[in-house]
Amino acid sequence: MNTTTISTDGPVLTPAMVEQIKAFFPRYPSRQAVTLPALHVVNEHLRHVPLQAVVEIAELLELAPAQVQDTLSFYGFFKQDAPHGETRAWVCRSVSCAIRGGEAVLDHMCQRLGIHPGDTTDDGKLTLEFGECLGACEFAPCMLAGDDLVKNLDELSADKFLDTLGVAPSSKKNKPSLTDEKK
Amino acid sequence: MAEYYEPVLLAQVGKPDSHTRAVYEQAGGYRALRKALTEMSPLDVIEEVKTSRLRGRGGAGFPTGLKWTFLPKDHPGPIYFCLNADESEPGTFNNRIIMEDDPHQMLEGLIISSYATRATTAYIYMRFEYPLAYRRMQAAIDECYAAGYLGKDILGSGYSLDIYIHRGAAAYICGEETGLIESLEGKRAWPRIKPPFPAVEGVFRKPTVVNNVETCACVTHIIARGAAWFQSIGVSPDPNNPRDAGSLGPKLYCLSGHIEKPGCYEAPLGITVQQLIDRFGGGIWKGRKAKAAIPGGISMGLLRADEFDCPLDFNGPSKYGCLGLGTAAVVVLDETVSIVDFLHNSARFFAHESCGQCTPCREGTSWALKILERIKVGRGRLVDLDLLLEIGDTIGIMPGTTICGLADGAAWPLKNAIRKFRDEFETYIRESNPGGYGDTTPVPSLSLQELTLLGSH
Ligand SMILES: Cc1cc2nc3c(=O)[nH]c(=O)nc-3n(C[C@H](O)[C@H](O)[C@H](O)COP(=O)(O)O)c2cc1C
Ligand code: SF4
Ligand code: FES
Numbered sequence: 001m002n003t004t005t006i007s008t009d010g011p012v013l014t015p016a017m018v019e020q021i022k023a024f025f026p027r028y029p030s031r032q033a034v035t036l037p038a039l040h041v042v043n044e045h046l047r048h049v050p051l052q053a054v055v056e057i058a059e060l061l062e063l064a065p066a067q068v069q070d071t072l073s074f075y076g077f078f079k080q081d082a083p084h085g086e087t088r089a090w091v092c093r094s095v096s097c098a099i100r101g102g103e104a105v106l107d108h109m110c111q112r113l114g115i116h117p118g119d120t121t122d123d124g125k126l127t128l129e130f131g132e133c134l135g136a137c138e139f140a141p142c143m144l145a146g147d148d149l150v151k152n153l154d155e156l157s158a159d160k161f162l163d164t165l166g167v168a169p170s171s172k173k174n175k176p177s178l179t180d181e182k183k
Numbered sequence: 184m185a186e187y188y189e190p191v192l193l194a195q196v197g198k199p200d201s202h203t204r205a206v207y208e209q210a211g212g213y214r215a216l217r218k219a220l221t222e223m224s225p226l227d228v229i230e231e232v233k234t235s236r237l238r239g240r241g242g243a244g245f246p247t248g249l250k251w252t253f254l255p256k257d258h259p260g261p262i263y264f265c266l267n268a269d270e271s272e273p274g275t276f277n278n279r280i281i282m283e284d285d286p287h288q289m290l291e292g293l294i295i296s297s298y299a300t301r302a303t304t305a306y307i308y309m310r311f312e313y314p315l316a317y318r319r320m321q322a323a324i325d326e327c328y329a330a331g332y333l334g335k336d337i338l339g340s341g342y343s344l345d346i347y348i349h350r351g352a353a354a355y356i357c358g359e360e361t362g363l364i365e366s367l368e369g370k371r372a373w374p375r376i377k378p379p380f381p382a383v384e385g386v387f388r389k390p391t392v393v394n395n396v397e398t399c400a401c402v403t404h405i406i407a408r409g410a411a412w413f414q415s416i417g418v419s420p421d422p423n424n425p426r427d428a429g430s431l432g433p434k435l436y437c438l439s440g441h442i443e444k445p446g447c448y449e450a451p452l453g454i455t456v457q458q459l460i461d462r463f464g465g466g467i468w469k470g471r472k473a474k475a476a477i478p479g480g481i482s483m484g485l486l487r488a489d490e491f492d493c494p495l496d497f498n499g500p501s502k503y504g505c506l507g508l509g510t511a512a513v514v515v516l517d518e519t520v521s522i523v524d525f526l527h528n529s530a531r532f533f534a535h536e537s538c539g540q541c542t543p544c545r546e547g548t549s550w551a552l553k554i555l556e557r558i559k560v561g562r563g564r565l566v567d568l569d570l571l572l573e574i575g576d577t578i579g580i581m582p583g584t585t586i587c588g589l590a591d592g593a594a595w596p597l598k599n600a601i602r603k604f605r606d607e608f609e610t611y612i613r614e615s616n617p618g619g620y621g622d623t624t625p626v627p628s629l630s631l632q633e634l635t636l637l638g639s640h
Contacts, residue, residue: 099520
């Protein structure tokens with residue numbers, strides 16, 4: 001369910017964001033082609049793309065809001081209901097990482113934080129997600145945290161990563177276990 | 184195959200500041216661009232690339248020069264060049280290494296290729312998960328503008344070109360060339376029915392060429408060293424098969440999984456899986472034995488350990504029942520890996536990445552995953568294996584039921600894993616579900632909670 005309502009308190013796109021988006025116009029022969037760049041601009045600033053931003057992007061690109069929303073929703077990448085954490089991290093679950101223990105490390109991190117994959121911690125510091133192959137399989141298992149690739153991830157380096165972020169465990173959610181499969 | 188081979192594509196990788204123009208030019212960089220723009224016509228460049236018999240490195244292996252000739256003659260333009268840097272095939276990371284460590288090598292090839300095809304704008308469609316490659320490529324582009332290698336009237340040749348990076352948003356299907364085009368246009372990345380092929384009607388409904396990062400890197404060296412040099416490497420076309428285009432030139436092989444020294448290595452096309460493991464990989468990790476390997480990204484299927492003499496050229500893997508060479512990314516599975524787990528992992532990827540446009544692919548990949556989840560948690564039935572094979576045999580371009588090749592890529596691991604490791608699946612089902620095997624009554628689906636525990640959603 002989408003809980004975002006269209007804001008009545010005016011625009012969510014700041015003039016700076018609008019300028020950044022407009023800077024893409026000369027690159028393409030169509031305004032619609034600026035959809036992904038615009039979504040990235042907003043996402044970079046707001047850590048999500050609320051519905052009101054979609055409406056405003058559509059106006060800038062001379063599209064129906066539904067066209068922008070259609071594209072946004074195709075890519076699972078953009079969150080809409082609430083911002084992701086200050087850091088967004090993807091732990092690779094594809095083959096090379098999985099067979100070298102990637103999923104077990106993600107399980108460990110989730111247990112420690114008391115969250116499920118995909119969740120944001122209560123303190124808003126971290127959103128921890130699954131990723132498909134990050135194109136860094138020579139460092140499997142690996143994690144992309146913001147712009148930083150954490151290579152050869154294990155419980156030790158995962159703990160160090162969480163310590164550095166200073167992220168606190170969340171209390172409200174059930175502790176999941178990925179490896180607790182009924183075999 | 185020659186015992187010793189001097190890397191060309193990776194020659195600069197690992198050297199200090201190899202990503203900068205200064206270092207690239209010290210090593211002879213941008214001489215090929217100068218040569219192409221001042222001494223060769225666009226047709227000369229196309230002829231040279233055709234003569235080299237370069238085939239695309241992005242997965243399909245289509246002859247590059249031939250693809251360029253499909254562009255309409257005397258088109259008023261604009262013509263677009265799309266560089267496919269979406270690299271998302273599990274196991275594959277060679278494009279990332281080029282873009283991070285030697286971006287100018289690829290950029291030079293991209294400018295030459297755009298010149299040959301008379302493109303006036305080139306878009307680099309890069310997956311979002313490559314932040315360092317993005318920064319390095321953008322810096323390299325900026326350096327090229329500053330040096331007069333991009334922009335108006337490049338090197339006084341009268342040819343003008345702009346290059347822009349377009350960042351993706353974490354969707355594998357954007358690597359499929361027409362999915363890429365739709366995504367670039369700002370739409371959902373639903374691949375298009377072909378024809379029309381992109382060369383005739385591509386991005387913004389204009390003639391468009393889509394080529395891979397490594398393909399463009401090869402173009403640089405073909406112009407610098409000549410087509411004859413390129414042809415002297417790799418596997419020549421089979422003289423008894425007029426349709427064989429051969430497997431010529433150097434290739435970047437990605438080696439990962441249960442291997443002592445994972446990495447990206449360069450070798451002439453045609454090296455075998457075993458040679459790759461022995462020569463570069465330092466053997467199977469922890470001194471264990473290999474059970475299987477993926478020959479070219481997960482979409483290509485599986486080789487058993489006794490099939491490691493498979494040559495990694497454009498014809499080799501299909502002779503062993505695999506889909507093809509794909510991205511030449513080899514992932515080694517050691518003897519402790521359960522093939523059931525492997526196939527579940529593969530099915531999960533494709534169910535997640537199917538764009539949902541074609542019913543056989545959308546439903547086939549999601550049912551394959553559901554069935555494999557059921558097998559994995561001990562509720563499998565022997566008939567499930569035939570059900571999975573039926574899905575594998577009926578989805579894809581090859582059986583003619585889908586628009587793009589993602590479905591073929593989903594089908595091949597299913598077919599190969601079950602046909603090559605059927606005993607292991609049967610034993611797993613018998614042992615994990617002793618009361619149930621052979622039973623054909625429907626099994627209740629897993630609860631949402633159980634599915635979440637398996638990390639599938
Ligand atoms: C599902 C799917 C994903 C693909 N992903 C990529 C990719 O990430 N990079 C790439 O270069 N080609 C990819 N391809 C192949 C492209 O469609 C296209 O053949 C290729 O970019 C052409 O370039 P080349 O001739 O230089 O290889 C993919 C194909 C399919 C069916
Ligand atoms: S085959 Fe699958 S991924 Fe390709 S267009 Fe059809 S539904 Fe989409
Ligand atoms: S499989 Fe994890 S980075 Fe490629």
